[in-house]
Each structure stands twice: as C-alpha cells, then as structure tokens.
Amino acid sequence: MDDQTTSEAKLSGPGPVNERIVRDLRTRLMRGELAPGEILTHRKLAEQLDVSPMPVRDALRQLVAERALEVANGNRSVAVPRLNHAKLHDLKTIREGVEGLAARLAAERWKPHELAQIEAILAETSDGAGSPDASRNQRFHFAIYAASQSQVLLPLIGSLWLQFGPYLPRAGQLAGGKIGAGDKYHREIVEALRARDADAAEAAIVADIGQAMDLLLTHGLGDTGSGG
Amino acid sequence: MDDQTTSEAKLSGPGPVNERIVRDLRTRLMRGELAPGEILTHRKLAEQLDVSPMPVRDALRQLVAERALEVANGNRSVAVPRLNHAKLHDLKTIREGVEGLAARLAAERWKPHELAQIEAILAETSDGAGSPDASRNQRFHFAIYAASQSQVLLPLIGSLWLQFGPYLPRAGQLAGGKIGAGDKYHREIVEALRARDADAAEAAIVADIGQAMDLLLTHGLGDTGSGG
DNA sequence: TTCCCCAAACTGCGATCTCATTTTATGTAA
DNA sequence: TTACATAAAATGAGATCGCAGTTTGGGGAA
Numbered sequence: 001m002d003d004q005t006t007s008e009a010k011l012s013g014p015g016p017v018n019e020r021i022v023r024d025l026r027t028r029l030m031r032g033e034l035a036p037g038e039i040l041t042h043r044k045l046a047e048q049l050d051v052s053p054m055p056v057r058d059a060l061r062q063l064v065a066e067r068a069l070e071v072a073n074g075n076r077s078v079a080v081p082r083l084n085h086a087k088l089h090d091l092k093t094i095r096e097g098v099e100g101l102a103a104r105l106a107a108e109r110w111k112p113h114e115l116a117q118i119e120a121i122l123a124e125t126s127d128g129a130g131s132p133d134a135s136r137n138q139r140f141h142f143a144i145y146a147a148s149q150s151q152v153l154l155p156l157i158g159s160l161w162l163q164f165g166p167y168l169p170r171a172g173q174l175a176g177g178k179i180g181a182g183d184k185y186h187r188e189i190v191e192a193l194r195a196r197d198a199d200a201a202e203a204a205i206v207a208d209i210g211q212a213m214d215l216l217l218t219h220g221l222g223d224t225g226s227g228g
Numbered sequence: 229m230d231d232q233t234t235s236e237a238k239l240s241g242p243g244p245v246n247e248r249i250v251r252d253l254r255t256r257l258m259r260g261e262l263a264p265g266e267i268l269t270h271r272k273l274a275e276q277l278d279v280s281p282m283p284v285r286d287a288l289r290q291l292v293a294e295r296a297l298e299v300a301n302g303n304r305s306v307a308v309p310r311l312n313h314a315k316l317h318d319l320k321t322i323r324e325g326v327e328g329l330a331a332r333l334a335a336e337r338w339k340p341h342e343l344a345q346i347e348a349i350l351a352e353t354s355d356g357a358g359s360p361d362a363s364r365n366q367r368f369h370f371a372i373y374a375a376s377q378s379q380v381l382l383p384l385i386g387s388l389w390l391q392f393g394p395y396l397p398r399a400g401q402l403a404g405g406k407i408g409a410g411d412k413y414h415r416e417i418v419e420a421l422r423a424r425d426a427d428a429a430e431a432a433i434v435a436d437i438g439q440a441m442d443l444l445l446t447h448g449l450g451d452t453g454s455g456g
Numbered sequence: 457t458t459c460c461c462c463a464a465a466c467t468g469c470g471a472t473c474t475c476a477t478t479t480t481a482t483g484t485a486a
Numbered sequence: 487t488t489a490c491a492t493a494a495a496a497t498g499a500g501a502t503c504g505c506a507g508t509t510t511g512g513g514g515a516a
Contacts, residue, residue, distance in 0.1 A: 016303065016469060041497065052471045057498080061286055065293035067383060076478070076497070087379065093333070094380045101325040151315065152322045152391070155295060156384050163380070244499065269467065280501050285468080304467065304508070 017051050021059035029068055029162055030138065032169030036082045039072065068162035080166050085221060091164055092213035096206045099157055103205035104198040105148035114147040115193060122186055134168055140186060164216060171220035185211065245279055249287035257296055257390055258366065260397030264310045267300065296390035308394050313449060319392055320441035324434045327385060331417065331433035332426040333376035342375040343421060350414055362396055368414060392444060399448035413439065
C-alpha cells in the first residue's frame, strides 16, 4: 500500500538520510514538538519517517552525543531529556559564561555584513506586531555567535540550546511569548556590538539569557518537569 | 605487514562494543597514537579491532559529533582533524573561557573529598621524578572540573580536549615534557581552590592553559600541521 | 616517456535479518 | 480481587549484504 496512513516523509533538504533525520529532529526539538520524557525508538521513528531503522539509529546516536537526547532505561531506548530545577539552573550559568564569551568575541571581530545581518533580524521583530517567534530569537543569537568567528564555540552553543529547546515553547506560552519578544536586551546587544564594546555586549547577552532562563525556571518546569 | 594479523582485540572494559570502541579511540587520541590527518575507515578499523564495521561506524559517528574526528573528502571517510594556527589559537581562547569558568565554579563548590582528590593527583607528580605524564595532567584538570558540579560543562570540556589531544604528545616531546610537568600553576590552582578564591582559580587555570597552548602553537604545528 | 581511459577496488550509506534482553500482556492460582 | 508465573511483543546491538559514487592503478595509444 503506497498510501501511507499518517503524515510521513517530512525529511527535506540535501544530504544523506541520516543527516536529514538529524536536521528534522533538531528542528522539532527547538520547536517543542518533542516533549521532555518522550521515548524515541528506532523502529517507530523509522516507520514515521518512512525509512529503515538504520539511519534513524545513526541520527539518534549523534543527537545523544550532542546531549540533545539521552539514553533511558539503561541502554534500552533514547528519550528527550527531562530537566529539573538544578539542571536548568546549571544550564543558565553555563549559557551565561559561554554565550557571554561568544558575545565578547563577536564585539571584537564582527564584519560589516555580519552586523548588517544581525540588525536585519532584529528589524524583523519590529515590523510584525504579535509574532513572538522563537526561531527569530534563535537566529538573532546565532548570527551574533557566528560573528565571533569561532569555529570551536558554535557547536558548543548549539549543544546547549538543544538541551533547553524542548522547554522553550511551554514557557513561551505561559509567559505570553516574552522570550525573545521584548527587544530591550537585543537592542542593547546590537548597540554594544556596534560600539565594539565587549564588556557591554557580554553584559547585555547575560541579561538576555538570565531573563529567558528565569522564565523557564519559573514557568517551564510544570508537572512533567522533574519526573525522571 | 605481519603485525596486522596479531595486533587486534585491544577493546577492554564493560558495555557494548561501540562504547568500547569509543573509549579506545578517545584514549588513543589523547595519547597521540592517532596522527592528525590519519584516515579511519569502517572496514579497516573493524578488521584491526576484530569486530564488524557496524559498531565502528557508530563509534566514529559519535566521535565526529564530539568534534574529536571529522569527515574528510566529502562524506568519503573520517579523519583525525588537522589544526592550523588559527584553529589552535581559537581553541586556546575558548579553553581559557570555558575551563576558566569551570575553575571559578569549582572554587565555589568543591567538596572536601574532591579537593583531597585534586591534591592527591598533584602529589603524584612530586613523587616520581621524570614522568611528565600527560594523563596525570588530564586527570588533574578533570578532577577540578568535576568539582564544578556542572553536568553541563564537563562534556563541553571533554570535546575541547579531544580536539587538541592529537597534538599534545608531539609538542610534549619537543618541549621536553613541560606540559603539565611544571607544577607552578597547578599549585596556584590548588591554593586558590582551597581559599575558595574564584578569581585566583580562574587566573591560574587561564595561565596554565595559556602556557600549554602556547607550547602547542610554537612546537606542535610541525610539517604535518596545517595541511587541510 | 607522457597522457588518457577504463576497469577494478574501495568507501560510506542504507536495508534486512538474527539474537539476547527487557518490557508488557495474559491467564491461572491463591 | 490480587499476586505471580509464563508467554508474547518490543527493543537495541550487531552482522551481513547490496548499491552508488569515488578513487586508483594499469595498460594502451600517441
């Protein structure tokens, strides 16, 4: 039967199947489409995506290595990690340190087209009124980190984001889309970048991260939070 | 090559085969037994280790995700990454930031048995005279980072170390085993930890890292260094 | 000797299958 | 109704196989 029962075949983009699965899962994690604690098995995912379990296995192993997923039940299966208060607070501390460093470097090293890109993303926010897009916030931050010119730093930050990604939309709903919507800190960041002021850039990023992570700490850890 | 036929089966320790391969490759990377630029193919490695290519494939994918290895020739094969001067300098900067943060946290959070462990590792150095063991240096650093109590930070630092690991022994030889052998900064670190002085701990770690990475920058990038 | 073309070998990717182990469901006995 | 033993289902790990794309090496022609 070629008529599939449900909505499969969402794998888009170039590259091998396993890479497309990784991209797909990364996107779904950052969109909150995968709930913390959710179990991902090779065969079920493979059936959903209409591929064999093999590239799924590759993709899951890679995401586990990136700390975007974790092994559960011994080696039994892979799951979306649950975060308790302590872990989320830890994540906040490390994000402030690591992304603060990235902001410092970006302030010292950005090139004109990179600052233009950052400003363009910030401008997107002000045209539409009620679109608290988490993706826009993400693109804003990573445009800055890319301007740090550090090939070493970017994967580290990517791993950090994937770890709290599943909790973003839940807190976003409860907080009325405050995360990344209030542009106050973002404007401060751009201003600091433009002035090549590393200290101010770090301070603004730390403030932005602190506000966002405090929202997660307050509203993100609902009933399903600290179970495992 | 006659030694190929008998030099297999070095996989020790518990767990699935793929995990043992990961451990084995990690150890070999940190010991400099794998040269930068060296190509690792599924089948050859599988034959060496006397396993099927499947767990090797899993292990290589995981190490690529950790940036300990990289894909070469498109998607053709996996190789030990080569570092050029810029990349190594980038690594130095990020190490100073990230491991400096870890030292700060460790100074604030260490528990008695952890400080005792750190001091014990430092004491090892002074008993034996001429053993500039890189492994001891590594254990010293990671004992400190473990005392940071940050589950998020440790994997990040582990990834950083694997990236410069292949260059450590070469610089170690040329520098006469200076890396990790001069205990000056290590003693400063322990002193700062004991005093719960986060600033001093960070400064001492940064000095230690700076000295080690400068050695790598000076002596580690020989002829085979900046190829890719 | 030099250049070029084609065949053989090699490589990673993906599919399929088996197996040991664990989880889950079922049915029986207390 | 509850407790437990047993069967059935599910799962990850690993082995084996085939395929498409690339590299490589050898042989023939100029």
